[in-house]
Amino acid sequence: MPKKVPAKKTSSKKEEPTETSKKVSVDLPKDPKKAEKEMRSLEEQVRHHQYLYYVKNSPEISDYDFDQMFKRLQAFEEAFPKLADPASPTLSVGSDLDKDFEKFSHKLPVLSLENTYNEEELMEWVQKTGQDELYSVEWKIDGASIMLYYENGILINGVTRGTGGIGDDVTENIRTIRSIPLRLSETVSIYLRGEVYMTFLEFDEFNEASEGRYANPRNLSSGSLKQKNSSDVAKRPLRIFTYDAFFPGSKAKFKTHQEVMKKAEDLKFPLPPDTKLLKGSEIPAAIKDFKKKKEKVGFPTDGLVIKLNDLSKRESLGYTSHSPRWARAYKFDALMKESKIVGIDYAVGRTGKITPRAQIEPISLAGTTVTFATLHNQDYIDELGVGIGATVRISKRGEIIPAVEEVVTPGKEVFKIPLRCPCCGTKTEKKQDSVDYFCPNTDCPDRVKNGIIFYCSRKQMDIEGLGEKQVEFLYDKKYIKDIADLYSLKSHKEKLMEEEGYGEKSVSIILNGIEESKKKDFRFVLSSLGLREIGPKVAELLTEHGYDTIDSIISAAKSPKKLESVLEIPGIGPSTIEAIQESFTDKRILSLIDRLKKAGLKMKADPIEKSDKQPFAGQTWCVSGSFENFQPRDKAMDLVVYYGGKKVGSISSKTTHLLAGPGAGSKLDKAEELGVQVVSEEEFIKILNQNGIQI
Structure with missing residues (x-):
């Protein structure tokens, strides 16, 4: 995250770890007056950045910069104890408390970990703690911290870390996370610490459907826990790893952390993969191994956690007011390079969101050539003080897109x-609880063009020959002004063939592609309109539950009673109902739909064809992950339906089979929890072959 630093001579060409890998020395003023002044300033800054990180989910500086600020304040308090504030932020963890949630007093202190960014400092701690002791070395998950409280085997509360003593009760939202068991196989009481997160694959899919409004998986995971409506949270692919557990009042006497976590695993709690139990002397080699695996793990991680395994020795080491003395967080270096900002531009998406980005002199970073770096929003820009001509440091942290850091x-x-909108000049708006600016003008050329591009895209109406450049050309030349105009483009065929780069062959491909799109099922037409909240999954749910024509959906939008029945469909929440009502009573949208109807597009879902052969009769299938022989993966489900089965978009007790491939997410967790039969791609093909079905 952003921070201004003094200029210094470094090569912008050589890729190497930044200063974060070096041990930081703290040079303090000797004058008590100067010390007190800086201490008060540091306290204010630390509180401010804790608030931005934990409550707003919009940090303005990097973890490293915050840790250095925090450690400097700690150093001052050690050097000038009489000047230390009794309410200093170093005496507690950061707070994610939100006034909209009930407060919950934690049943034991929920502390943070002391961070280190270099092996030398880490190994000094190991030597002090015990070189020959055993340590648990595990991934540090970059998500949202949570505490789970079970009584007699039943989940009672899910609570954010908060101040470490008091957190927000987000139980209803936690209950929607499929990998969290609501009832245990034993009637035990247990308190667990965990991290709520998203895989990169699931984040990318969700973010794409949400117009790319989320910066990274951590922000989305953390923000999801603070949603007011749990049905909205249920739509988000949240998962959890648990990494510590406590059994209050248990007669079982655990001697090691490893024993505790084995018990948690037996109770069906997911644990971080790749965890190792090592002697202190083996840790440096393990760090190298973890770094090699980092890019392949599939979930956000920003380092490792190293914890003493022996529980009795943990107890003897004890805690500071901020963190346990028996554990450390080792943060991975972020690769950085210097470059120069040569321009700043902004994109206006189909929803009107305005996104700024810095154009930089090309650099090679983490194996890719980088020419643009995100600036996220105005708050981020203000903190950096970014202007054209600035020399900046660019990082690529984990799997997140390149960003200007310093x-x-x-x-x-x-x-x-x-x-005002950089495209149409309309006054921009900032939505409530958002750092983003939006253009509210639905006729804004950039919004319209991006809406048409979305409509034509491969995942939507899949119109051959119409990519981004072609759509922009047709719009700018006034051949089309919206998606309905595509279907009258053939009347301009002769004129279009006179345009440079548009010969008879290319024009025929475009017109044939447009004509072919009329054969697309209503489910695609509905999701391609680009209406808020109404993507492929919602379109599928609506058609599966009887709303399989445009007229039935418009009728429901006008009837509060019918909307209540739509709300009962699993997977559809209040925000979707609001969007349906808003969109399908809008005269502009209804006029567009009417024109598409007259152009010959399908406004009723196709009846599903069935084979006389019915090997999947009586079975209900769901699909998750990616597949070598079924691209897109719905092709596999189309076979299930054609041969007598039923396909669904989510796992429930009525689901009989899950076809799971690499990257299968929360659906796989839910299937295993409910005892749904999980089928691999190889097994699925075998079933097809046994029934004489060729793919």
Whole structure:
């Protein structure tokens, strides 16, 4: 995250770990007055950044910069104990408390870990703690911290870390996470610490359907726990890893952390993969191994956690007010390179969101050539002080897109997102609880063009010959002004063939592609309209539950009673109902639908064809993950339906089979929890072959 630093001579070409890998020395003023002044300033800064990180989910500085600020304040308090504030932020963890949630007093302190960024410092701690002791070395998951409380085998509370003593009760949201058991196989009481997260694959899929409004999996995971409506949370692919457990009042006497976590695993709690039990002397080699695996694990991680295994020795070491003395977090270095900002542009998406980004002189970073780096939003830009001509440091942390991290030398005047849409000039709006600016004009050319591009895209109407450049050309030349105009483009065929780069062959491909799109099922038409909340999954749910024509959906939008029945469909929440009502009573949208109807597009879902051969009769299938022989994966489900089965979009007690491939997410967890039969791609093909079905 952003931070201004003094200019210093470094090569912008050589890729190597940044200063974060070096041990930091703390140089403090000797004058008590100067010390007190800086201490008060540091306290204010630490509280401010804790609030942004834990409550707002929009940190402005990197973890490393925050840790250095925090450690400097700690150093001051050690050097000048009489000047230390009794309510210093070093005496507690950061707080994620939200006034909208009930408060819950934790049953034991929920502390944070002391971070280190270099092996030398880590190994000093290991030597002090015990070189020959055994340590649990595990991934540090970059998600949202949570505490789970079970009584007599039943989940009673799910609570955020909060201040470490008091957290927000988010139990209803926690209950929607499929990998969290609501009832245990034993009537034990247990308190567990865990991290709620998303896999990169699931985040990318969800973010794509949400117009890319989320910066990274951590922000989305953390923000999801603070949603007011649990049915909305249920739509998000949240998962959990548990990494510590406590058994209050248990007669069982656990001697090691490993024994505790084995018991948690037996109770069906998911644990971080790859955890190793090692002697202190073996830790440096393990760090190298973990770093090699980092890019392949599939979930966000920003380092390792090293914990003493012996529980009695943990007890003797004890705690500070901030963290346990028996554990450390080892943070991975973020690779950084310097570059120069040569321009700043912004994109207006089909929803109107305005996204700024820095255009930089090309650099090679983490194996890719980087020419643009995100600036996220105006708050981020203001903190950095970004201007054209600035020399900046660019990082690629984990799997997240390149970002401007630090300003080395300032450029020209700090960039400001325009108060008016850069495309149409309409006054921009900032939505409640959002750091983003939006253009509210539905006729904004960039919004319209991006809406048409979305409609034509491969995953939607799949119109051959119409990519981003072609759509922009047709719009700018006034051949089309919305998606309905595509279907009258054939009347301009002769004129279009006179345009440079548009010969008879390319024009025929486009027109044939448009004509072919009329054969697309209503489910695709509905999700391709680009209406808020109404993507492929919602379109599928609506058609599966009787709302299989455009007229039935429009009728429901006008009837509160019918909307209540739509709300009862599993997977559809209040925000979707609001979007249906808003969209299908909008005269502009209804007019567009009417024109598409007249153009010959399908406004009723096709009846599903069935074979006389019915090997899947009586079976209900769901699919998750990616597959070598079924791309897109719905092709596999189409076979199930054609040969007598039923396909569903989510796992329930009525689901009989899950076809699972690499990257299968929360559906796999839910299937295993409910005892649903899990079938691999190889097994599925075998079933097909046994029934004489060729793929």
